[in-house]
Amino acid sequence: MSVTTEGARRRGAGRGRPLLYTSYAADQAIWNTPAKRVWTLALLVAVLALPFYLDRDLTSLLTTVFVYAIGGIGLNLVTGYAGQVSLGHAFFLGLGAYTAAVFGGEATDDVVGLGLDMAIWLPLAGLVPALVGFAVAPLAARVRGLYLAILTLGLVFIGLHIFNEADSITGGAGVGRAPAEPVLFGVDLTTRFELFGTRVNRDMVYYILCLVVLVVLAVAARNLTRSKWGRAFAAVRDRDVAAEVMGVSLLRTKTLAFTISSFYAGIAGALLSVVVGRISPNTWDLFLSIDFLAVVLIGGVATITGSIMGAAFVVLLPRLVDELSAYLPFISGHTGEGFLSVFQLQTMIFGALIVLFLVLEPRGLYGLWVRVRNYWKAWPFSY
Amino acid sequence: MSTPAVTEPILDVSDLTLRFGGTTAVDAVEFAVGRAELFAIVGPNGAGKTSIFNCVSGVYRPQRGSIRFDGEELRGRRPDTVAQLGIARTFQNIELFENLTVLDNLMLGRHHHLDYGALAGLLYLGKAKRAETENRRVVEEIIDFLEIESIRRSLVGMLPYGLKKRVELGRALAMEPRLLLLDEPVAGMNLEETEDMARFILDIRAELGVTMVMVEHDMGLVMDIADRVLVLDFGQRIALGEPGRIQSDPAVIEAYLGEAP
Numbered sequence: 096m097s098v099t100t101e102g103a104r105r106r107g108a109g110r111g112r113p114l115l116y117t118s119y120a121a122d123q124a125i126w127n128t129p130a131k132r133v134w135t136l137a138l139l140v141a142v143l144a145l146p147f148y149l150d151r152d153l154t155s156l157l158t159t160v161f162v163y164a165i166g167g168i169g170l171n172l173v174t175g176y177a178g179q180v181s182l183g184h185a186f187f188l189g190l191g192a193y194t195a196a197v198f199g200g201e202a203t204d205d206v207v208g209l210g211l212d213m214a215i216w217l218p219l220a221g222l223v224p225a226l227v228g229f230a231v232a233p234l235a236a237r238v239r240g241l242y243l244a245i246l247t248l249g250l251v252f253i254g255l256h257i258f259n260e261a262d263s264i265t266g267g268a269g270v271g272r273a274p275a276e277p278v279l280f281g282v283d284l285t286t287r288f289e290l291f292g293t294r295v296n297r298d299m300v301y302y303i304l305c306l307v308v309l310v311v312l313a314v315a316a317r318n319l320t321r322s323k324w325g326r327a328f329a330a331v332r333d334r335d336v337a338a339e340v341m342g343v344s345l346l347r348t349k350t351l352a353f354t355i356s357s358f359y360a361g362i363a364g365a366l367l368s369v370v371v372g373r374i375s376p377n378t379w380d381l382f383l384s385i386d387f388l389a390v391v392l393i394g395g396v397a398t399i400t401g402s403i404m405g406a407a408f409v410v411l412l413p414r415l416v417d418e419l420s421a422y423l424p425f426i427s428g429h430t431g432e433g434f435l436s437v438f439q440l441q442t443m444i445f446g447a448l449i450v451l452f453l454v455l456e457p458r459g460l461y462g463l464w465v466r467v468r469n470y471w472k473a474w475p476f477s478y
Numbered sequence: 479m480s481t482p483a484v485t486e487p488i489l490d491v492s493d494l495t496l497r498f499g500g501t502t503a504v505d506a507v508e509f510a511v512g513r514a515e516l517f518a519i520v521g522p523n524g525a526g527k528t529s530i531f532n533c534v535s536g537v538y539r540p541q542r543g544s545i546r547f548d549g550e551e552l553r554g555r556r557p558d559t560v561a562q563l564g565i566a567r568t569f570q571n572i573e574l575f576e577n578l579t580v581l582d583n584l585m586l587g588r589h590h591h592l593d594y595g596a597l598a599g600l601l602y603l604g605k606a607k608r609a610e611t612e613n614r615r616v617v618e619e620i621i622d623f624l625e626i627e628s629i630r631r632s633l634v635g636m637l638p639y640g641l642k643k644r645v646e647l648g649r650a651l652a653m654e655p656r657l658l659l660l661d662e663p664v665a666g667m668n669l670e671e672t673e674d675m676a677r678f679i680l681d682i683r684a685e686l687g688v689t690m691v692m693v694e695h696d697m698g699l700v701m702d703i704a705d706r707v708l709v710l711d712f713g714q715r716i717a718l719g720e721p722g723r724i725q726s727d728p729a730v731i732e733a734y735l736g737e738a739p
């Protein structure tokens with residue numbers, strides 16, 4: 096084999112040909128074109144500025160989008176990238192929320208709480224579910240398809256049972272408990288303060304906090320998926336026998352996917368509980384798992400950007416329907432007329448959209464976005 | 479049925495027996511492959527050729543016998559650990575990852591050469607980045623070698639059959655194996671593609687010194703390039719030797735003319 100590095104020396108960069116790479120490292124980068132870099136930066140600045148212009152409840156809603164995106168990315172890693180269907184995501188979210196509450200919450204007569212700093216409870220909220228994910232992965236790695244779906248569904252029911260019974264941790268059924276205290280490095284994030292003459296309230300701080308966590312975890316996930324592990328995920332998903340023959344250990348790869356996915360779920364659960372303000376054991380049910388599956392399916396399987404889009408969609412759609420229903424005569428808003436309730440309409444639109452995406456654009460919102468982008472790249476030519 | 483002794487074989491198979499319910503797919507088969515040898519396995523459909531490959535690579539679990547690779551017993555090993563010992567293979571019905579690009583398929587062949595863990599993958603700093611870049615270079619050499627530069631970014635699923643076969647060979651080569659198992663490398667190819675593939679196989683041996691075992695129905699190709707040939711019929715070894723001798727072996731002629739045994 097003639098050994099040359101000619102392939103690496105594709106010339107042209109810096110001479111107005113931005114799509115030519117001069118090194119493999121540049122080619123393998125996440126933001127591998129100037130356009131991607133500029134747009135990502137612009138988007139980030141815009142998103143950072145947003146809470147200063149929005150109502151508190153909208154800010155809070157967007158914070159929920161970020162949290163759902165974190166959980167969605169986690170589920171996408173195991174289900175979208177590694178192809179292991181999991182209905183158990185809600186269980187790991189709950190686990191994260193209660194881990195956070197135990198380590199970071201206040202002790203009361205009814206529930207335990209250590210009142211530790213967020214710098215401790217937030218990582219633990221990821222690590223404890225990750226450990227549990229690691230422990231159940233060998234079981235889950237043995238089965239596939241429908242059996243895996245049922246096995247992970249079992250986790251949700253076991254979780255619901257435990258959460259309802261463990262009064263001293265969860266507050267018990269119908270009561271619940273307060274989540275972890277958002278005190279980061281000794282600073283109480285709920286206190287208002289002034290910044291550049293603007294009042295910064297709790298919702299803005301949560302918004303920034305969740306955004307930062309999302310960006311860090313999204314970049315980490317993107318890194319993982321372009322590494323040898325991301326390729327191993329895809330290999331295991333598409334052809335597990337061939338993957339094994341290539342030297343990919345099925346057990347190790349699936350275990351990794353479950354562990355990391357559970358970590359992301361745990362962080363999302365902990366942040367969700369803080370944003371919502373109170374946690375009840377029945378929050379962590381099958382419907383929550385399905386919400387996250389919707390994030391993955393609508394956003395697009397095996398894409399990180401798509402998971403963020405999917406989260407925005409899943410969180411914002413109900414609100415949108417809510418707002419619009421005021422103008423639709425056949426919807427009974429909060430008054431009780433009309434033959435459909437807002438909630439029913441939301442559920443129907445949700446279901447219909449999932450079906451539509453599965454049939455028409457299996458790559459989800461991300462797939463749509465790629466199509467639009469490619470159209471404009473080629474504009475005015477339609478081929 | 480006398481075997482010319484192979485000194486210090488890289489692959490030593492003895493008494494290999496594999497049964498599926500009532501059918502015996504491989505029946506007490508014995509052969510040894512020498513270093514840098516190009517060894518062919520031929521036989522009618524259902525003779526058990528692919529089954530032998532599956533036993534070697536750990537996909538099937540034979541009931542009896544032993545498979546030694548460089549002195550190490552392969553029986554009982556999982557496919558991924560067999561691969562890590564330095565055995566690569568291609569499949570009769572191409573088993574590429576169709577949703578991935580040619581590059582990613584080849585990089586998958588580098589999986590166990592990429593020596594970094596999950597944490598390094600999440601951070602993608604120094605260690606992982608360096609490993610990816612270095613291994614990318616190795617993969618680019620293989621891309622050059624197989625003359626598939628122009629499709630490195632194509633999704634494998636979109637490629638024509640002949641190119642897929644070539645990419646699959648590339649993926650196996652990317653593993654830098656010491657033993658390469660090729661299951662019908664030219665099946666379904668036209669004359670030109672077959673000649674290309676034969677050239678690659680010969681180059682692999684000449685330039686990389688990789689030992690190869692090749693299952694192939696194209697007798698012309700086998701006679702041209704194989705050093706020795708093992709003939710199977712109904713899971714049993716009916717002949718083993720140099721191509722010229724095999725061709726005139728009465729047992730082989732009988733098996734191929736389809737006379738009732």
Ligand SMILES: Nc1ncnc2c1ncn2[C@@H]1O[C@H](COP(=O)(O)OP(=O)(O)OP(=O)(O)O)[C@@H](O)[C@H]1O
Nearest residue numbers: 498501503521522523524525526527528529530570
């Ligand atoms: N997974 C399996 N389950 C049951 N029987 C099998 C299996 N794999 C192979 N066999 C049987 O074992 C025998 C040998 O099959 P094998 O695929 O090894 O043949 P082959 O020599 O590769 O044939 P071909 O030239 O058609 O590829 C056949 O009778 C086949 O039906």
Ligand SMILES: [Mg+2]
Nearest residue numbers: 527528529570
């Ligand atoms: Mg076969």
